[in-house]
Amino acid sequence: MPSSSLLLLLSLAMAATDLVNTRWVLAQRPGQRAFDADQDCEKETAPVPALAPDEVCVKVELLSVDAFIRTMLDAEAYHGAIQLGDPLPALGYGTVVAAGDDAKKHVGKRVMGMCKAQTHAVGTMGMEGFMPCMGFPGVPETASLGLLSVATGVASYVGCFKVLAPPRGGETALVSAAGGAVGSIAVQLLKTTGARVVGVAGGPKKCAFVTERLGADAAVDYKSPTFADDLDAACPDGIDFFLDNAGGDTLRVALDRINMRSRVVVCGAASQYSGNLNTGRDDKGQGGAVVGPSSYLKLSEKSSTMAGFNVMHYFSSIPLALFNLCWYHWRGKVVVHEQIEEGLDAFPGALVRLFSGGHCGKLLVRVAPPA
């Protein structure tokens, strides 16, 4: 009997709700390679178990595909590693469809939190579990996983304005992974400062998105053999501010072009997330799995600063960030760009596409139609 059928039979024996959950679980760790949708995860179906008195069951509607998901598939992960057999992590939202005796008042409420890649998520309400969905007038509900999400819009706002001095009018600001979720908001936010904004993205289609849809002054294709020369042409006065989402070679080439007293904000390093990021060691325990910038001495030559940040350490900035993100959105300064893939089956492929660059703006997966 296939293991999934056995699992279904076993859990039917323990089941106490009539809800059935379908989920993608981690089958093996991708280690030093990119996530493989065919090998690294498998689909399981099982009844939702009996709910504890304080637990709710959320019918998941929309899932967010974020870069941090890949880092959590490693054995040691600073965001927290998931175990083999655990559902793939993913922020999301949906509606409470069942609850334990003490949580009945939440049935019918729209909530958001770590729903994971599944149709039904079980957890408690509160800071450690699900929170009521945020609703802001004039902002689409889907934006609670993008523009207004801590992992996307708020991270972008903090990276642009709170970590180091933001760019001023007349300066040049560079954003890498500029066509992605965090980057697409950063390009638009940095345009409000009056700086010349240049985006780095992979391929002509993504570069066209960065200039034509996001309004960057120029975009440079890091996959082109002439990347370094193209960056020189796009930043004729050098780089004063850099929000880096890519790391690796992009960071090295950018550091070589920084001006005096420039600011480099390390938001992330998407190019390095298939290299045992959390230990910096390869599968044999040797060093060198994560590539750092060989040009870092430019920082001292140019009296410049490079600083990293974790948005969760900027909790007090969240209210102002949310207000300003809405304000810019209402004034048309920050437009929401989303790519929504249909069905839970699309989730593993979407996680592959997040890193191969097959999306523009925020990547989301619709699990069930809007309630």
Ligand SMILES: NC(=O)c1ccc[n+]([C@@H]2O[C@H](COP(=O)([O-])OP(=O)(O)OC[C@H]3O[C@@H](n4cnc5c(N)ncnc54)[C@H](OP(=O)(O)O)[C@@H]3O)[C@@H](O)[C@H]2O)c1
């Ligand atoms: N510091 C924080 O607290 C915080 C919070 C949230 C997110 N982040 C970081 O923000 C970054 C963006 O995350 P996201 O969820 O918005 O993902 P995303 O930007 O929508 O998708 C990841 C992007 O990485 C780019 N990329 C992949 N491999 C690359 C390479 N070798 N060189 C250059 N670019 C490459 C791809 O862009 P192309 O299509 O252009 O290749 C892809 O679109 C990540 O580094 C993430 O860790 C940080």
